[in-house]
Amino acid sequence: MNYKILVNKDHKYSFPKIKLIKFKNICNAEIKVEKKTYKNYLKLQKYLKKLGYIIDVESGYRSFLEQEKLFYEILSLKGIDHTLKYVMLPGYSEHHTGLAIDLILIKENKPLFDFDIKDKDFLNLLHNNLYKFGFILRYPKDKEKITKISYEPWHIRYVGKNLAKKMYVSNLCLEEIKKDD
Numbered sequence: 001m002n003y004k005i006l007v008n009k010d011h012k013y014s015f016p017k018i019k020l021i022k023f024k025n026i027c028n029a030e031i032k033v034e035k036k037t038y039k040n041y042l043k044l045q046k047y048l049k050k051l052g053y054i055i056d057v058e059s060g061y062r063s064f065l066e067q068e069k070l071f072y073e074i075l076s077l078k079g080i081d082h083t084l085k086y087v088m089l090p091g092y093s094e095h096h097t098g099l100a101i102d103l104i105l106i107k108e109n110k111p112l113f114d115f116d117i118k119d120k121d122f123l124n125l126l127h128n129n130l131y132k133f134g135f136i137l138r139y140p141k142d143k144e145k146i147t148k149i150s151y152e153p154w155h156i157r158y159v160g161k162n163l164a165k166k167m168y169v170s171n172l173c174l175e176e177i178k179k180d181d
């Protein structure tokens with residue numbers, strides 16, 4: 001498993017076989033996440049719970065067909081501009097790798113999705129501690145021009161602890177890391 005893999009508008013995913021763990025989220029939707037990513041997600045979840053925040057997964061692994069379905073769903077709901085801004089074309093989504101997770105925050109037993117997560121204290125805490133569990137904030141606000149993706153505070157990506165720490169300390173995104181290799 002290549003935890004450093006770069007998947008974006010310029011790097012298409014080739015769909016190698018990966019080990020996925022299945023579970024149900026608060027909405028009773030079936031979620032799949034790569035094995036090691038899941039293990040470390042659980043540690044992150046436990047850490048945040050101790051500090052009073054309950055997180056869950058909105059979206060993990062997506063197959064080519066699932067991404068295609070999502071693309072057309074969002075397209076019909078939100079139009080082409082929003083869709084191209086936030087949803088990758090099938091084959092180019094990081095969610096194909098099983099290493100990417102869209103988080104939800106649970107407040108008063110209700111899930112807060114994507115754009116509803118506006119809790120600044122929570123986001124600061126989350127974004128500044130992800131590296132301890134091998135995750136990065138994949139699409140930071142100050143890297144929009146490089147990732148070519150709008151800021152997504154909810155989308156985290158597993159890269160392993162060493163790389164996550166290196167990226168956090170040096171404030172580099174995955175596109176910049178790849179260039180260094």
Ligand SMILES: [Zn+2]
Pocket residue numbers: 059095100101102155
């Ligand atoms: Zn995502």
